[in-house]
Amino acid sequence: EPEVTQTPSHQVTQMGQEVILRCVPISNHLYFYWYRQILGQKVEFLVSFYNNEISEKSEIFDDQFSVERPDGSNFTLKIRSTKLEDSAMYFCASSEEGTDAYEQYFGPGTRLTVT
């Protein structure tokens, strides 16, 4: 069964460093998303991406964050200058369509630890 994959599974970085989290969505999916989950808290939406541009973003997704689909398969989240509060699990998701009827398939997550 096709699945969303994410690399790395765990990343440790120092405050102020740039990190890139990588995702490979399901191949025939057109909509891509990033969510984050701070330890012990609920999952929060960051950004959605369709047709090579951001379609929606939350207040969390400030200028420190950017997303890119550099080729036909990868979807990346970049944090330019990490802060301690960026420590969280980051989930990539993809869906076939953008309507509410289509479930979003989540990847296994990347645990980001900022020290």
Place this chain on the structure above:
Amino acid sequence: AQKITQTQPGMFVQEKEAVTLDCTYDTSDPSYGLFWYKQPSSGEMIFLIYQGSYDQQNATEGRYSLNFQKARKSANLVISASQLGDSAMYFCAMRDDRDDKIIFGKGTRLHILP
């Protein structure tokens, strides 16, 4: 504004019993979808079941069913014949037709006892 409420932070259930996880939601959009996800201790998010706002019948997927009561804005997850492997965090979530994002509740941690 959209909102998902899960009032049970934790539940303990004996193996093989049925369990109901509560979820209420709020939205002004007439068209929306409701989801349940399971998050085991390993951290991944596993899609369990989907219910559309216009679906007449309650969704079922194997041992999972969604008790959808639209007038009450309630979307409880029912797990029949619980198993030890059902121990996990369960998130209720919603997406309405205007938005790309899924809104999640705070989750319910389910513990299945042998």
